[in-house]
Amino acid sequence: MTDRLANRREVKAPTGSELNCLSWTTEAPFRMLHNNLDREVAENPDELVVYGGIGRAARTWADFDRISTALKTLREDQTLLVQSGRPVGVFETHKDAPRVLIANSNLVPHWATWEKFNELDRKGLMMYGQMTAGSWIYIGTQGIVQGTYETFVEAGRRHYSGDLKGRWILTGGLGGMGGAQPLAAVMAGACCLAVECNPDSIDFRLRTRYLDEKAETLDEALEMIERWTKAGEAKSVGLLGNAADIFPELVKRGVKPDIVTDQTSAHDPVNGYLPLGWTMAEWRTKRETDPKAVEKAARASMKIHVQAMLDFWNADVPTLDYGNNIRQMAFEEGLEKAFDFPGFVPAYIRPLFCRGVGPFRWAALSGDPEDIYRTDEKVKELLPDNAHLHNWLDMARARISFQGLPARICWVGLGDRHRLGLAFNEMVANGELKAPVVIGRDHLDSGSVASPNRETEAMKDGSDAVSDWPLLNALLNTASGATWVSLHHGGGVGMGFSQHAGMVIVADGTEDAARRLKRVLWNDPASGVMRHAHAGYDDAVACAQEMGLELGLSK
Amino acid sequence: MTDRLANRREVKAPTGSELNCLSWTTEAPFRMLHNNLDREVAENPDELVVYGGIGRAARTWADFDRISTALKTLREDQTLLVQSGRPVGVFETHKDAPRVLIANSNLVPHWATWEKFNELDRKGLMMYGQMTAGSWIYIGTQGIVQGTYETFVEAGRRHYSGDLKGRWILTGGLGGMGGAQPLAAVMAGACCLAVECNPDSIDFRLRTRYLDEKAETLDEALEMIERWTKAGEAKSVGLLGNAADIFPELVKRGVKPDIVTDQTSAHDPVNGYLPLGWTMAEWRTKRETDPKAVEKAARASMKIHVQAMLDFWNADVPTLDYGNNIRQMAFEEGLEKAFDFPGFVPAYIRPLFCRGVGPFRWAALSGDPEDIYRTDEKVKELLPDNAHLHNWLDMARARISFQGLPARICWVGLGDRHRLGLAFNEMVANGELKAPVVIGRDHLDSGSVASPNRETEAMKDGSDAVSDWPLLNALLNTASGATWVSLHHGGGVGMGFSQHAGMVIVADGTEDAARRLKRVLWNDPASGVMRHAHAGYDDAVACAQEMGLELGLSK
């Protein structure tokens, strides 16, 4: 049995320009691992959980220590291997190779179930890496704000002529990612009612200014929504309750939100979703003592939850799955029409993926917010005509609290990413920034994931389930010299439902870094354009031509 | 629909020392791709099938052409990506990065079934890569001879005091891999009766001297076996028939072989296993017109086949699954005790894996058999005390016909592989060899595969299904500078049941190559020792200590 709490402690990423490791290429993963477990960043750092159900940064605290120790002495011609959050070997490689290679939660397909995973997890043989948790580039809730904002804005464009004023969004879940929803809604001009069963999560979002108000009863929450929408004010409220209770109640009352979605951790029926009628305390205990009973009850509740979403959908309310695989769970419970309403990627995001645009991000290893503000300015300078992006950066600066190391997320694509990376590298070189920055992205990106109920839902050529693509992405990033590269299974949608790859690269101001940045930040988004071009998307084919990619597309 | 026969032609690897591509690091994959489809090497080259059911080297002949064309102009700072046998992009990398990165047949686990694969295959979106077929390091049937030989020798040691004289082995299947069985048995001193339903396969093995005789009836075959075993002669006979018919018939007659196994392509119930009572012609047609009916009939026959194997097992005949997943198929058909008899890896091979020993191999790009004979001598010179290996090399030279480019297989492990690689590289440099050699291995190796019914069956710590390990192996080989690296799914045991990685590296006589050989041929087997050491095998822990690996094993 793994005792996740053993040796727990408070960690924070070191800041400033002094090294704890031999070089910035090892200092960077060292700081980012620490940052992922900072109490300001992680959902449940005591148990090494960063976000997304049980998405962890290291298998145990002892493994955290071993990884840290290994990184401290790792040379620039060595590579550390990490297997499901445990360091398993150091090998001689070379300067242009990654310093860390990570594989998390991967199971041979026939055994790729939560049941098998949980058994291995309990035995201490595995760890759930989610996406950026186990690959050390989670940057707090802001990581998802822009994606959620872009989705809501796009939904507003499609369904409400681009104007969300006086409109409101119903959703569930205010966790690590889901907590971004109220702020993103408000930024997009809408109100938001978010149902969350954990009072701590609500308070966390209030404290970090992602949420405006909280309510204990549905009446109270609806009263606020009515007041705000009437006044044309964009504000948000977190309602303490169970989504599987509140959603059907709203249907029964005939209340019609303007957009409906959900971000409870439905992908993990044992650890991520509170069953209907259960208290939080009951849930916590039973997760340990009777996980099967929890799973059964959670799945039954999800069916009720999704039925309510279908009712909204059938009443012409734009309804979308927000990537937590809740439709699949309900479908497996016998709800045949669960997939009637779409996922958010085919509905709103795919056109961006066709141009390699996705959740690009960077963090200032100095710990100094000024470093991020300077990069914000640099982005505006390098992309002078992108008004939407400028607007985003202004709002982000005004509204988003940094958590842990200051960081910025910014959806940009092929052709822009490497320019930003090279510019940041120069800013490090000439002292404009106080220390190096790390540059990475979510695994939810253009070329790095196969997830048929989410990122690759309804691909044009029917290749949703083909996972050659994210594996090629990881191999290519390794060959191109990213600083760390990871291959995960089960992120976002849970065991069996996805395979995906992560990459992070350091801009330490050296010429070595510039050479690698140019390759990695070009090849990585290019592999996304490649994936979509081969699937037959005209936008991607056009982008490939424009950018001069050699994809051998002629058939 | 993919027309696999369109544009079919005869191919042979170019030989000699003139380049068709810009460098030997691209010439090598160019020649090896051609070599895999040489009529002397491949089982069904017209349809691009190399071995193991429908294991292919390229998706279509048009893709073969595109890969060839891309390799011809690929520079040493570029990398070609291949997705399920189709070239999908060329990217800028660097000299120490692989020239080709390959991902074949990978499916997101929930969809990782033959049914889904076949649907995607028919749509032209996928290809089954088996292990060395899609990663271009298949070297004909000899590739498996030594492994089979080592297995039979070890079985003889365990069950018959090391003496197989007068003993006989019953098996099924004389295909690309299975065809090695009669020769391996004979080399190990035993007789062999191999049941094979395809007369062409029998004739192919006779022609290439892997098989001594053929028989049309069971009586005829048994008469030969009796005669040979009595005389203490080691000889082999291929019996034309269906294993699902012959095995139970032998049980019924009370005939007791000394060892029982099987190498039909049971891993692929649609394309690999002739149903009981069907003619070959019927089978071929129905595979196209009604694959579901074929699968159903094949699975039912496998149940009968495995029941007969269980009957032998229960009658105290050493019986083993030879890695074709036939136990799983029978189990799924309701044969609960299917897994009563063991797989060959836990039974005989794992102690070798603990020291990184596995099916290492190399091929002479010159096409000159003398180059292989010279490397044979070099191996003996560098490993002077390994009498077993010397014996193997002598027998191989005497009995094994080269197919396509001359090649040699030789099970060696960590500490030896890189020494051989560096020595071969020097032989190229100083002109002892006429052209470069490529050095690789099967995916069935110490650190490169997760396959719970085969290579990772019954691991000591219960980590059979954890596939982080082969993914790390592929990433590490990419970081170390192998010439090509591949990640496959479903090899050996079929869709859903395995994930595995391949690597090949060129010894072109340069110092660049020496640097890479030293890293790759050390790190690759070391990752196998790592995998077994972390699983708790004492042999592996001892090997790691002896070799000075940094595995962070202290807990």
Ligand SMILES: NC(=O)c1ccc[n+]([C@@H]2O[C@H](COP(=O)([O-])OP(=O)(O)OC[C@H]3O[C@@H](n4cnc5c(N)ncnc54)[C@H](O)[C@@H]3O)[C@@H](O)[C@H]2O)c1
């Ligand atoms: N669409 C995307 O871009 C995207 C990105 C990342 C994650 N996700 C998915 O979104 C989901 C949420 O991610 P997260 O990081 O916020 O997870 P999390 O586990 O940190 O948060 C989930 C929250 O849901 C709450 N919750 C659970 N059951 C509930 C119920 N019945 N009613 C109300 N609240 C309930 C929990 O208390 C928790 O606060 C996950 O499934 C994740 O995989 C989507």
Ligand SMILES: NC(=O)c1ccc[n+]([C@@H]2O[C@H](COP(=O)([O-])OP(=O)(O)OC[C@H]3O[C@@H](n4cnc5c(N)ncnc54)[C@H](O)[C@@H]3O)[C@@H](O)[C@H]2O)c1
């Ligand atoms: N143990 C190992 O090291 C190892 C290595 C590689 C492959 N394998 C597995 O062994 C199996 C055979 O591989 P291969 O490359 O020889 O495959 P193959 O498809 O080339 O050959 C299979 C042979 O079995 C014959 N066959 C099919 N059904 C039969 C039946 N009912 N009765 C008699 N003969 C029948 C076919 O005619 C064919 O000649 C595969 O499942 C493969 O995955 C094992």
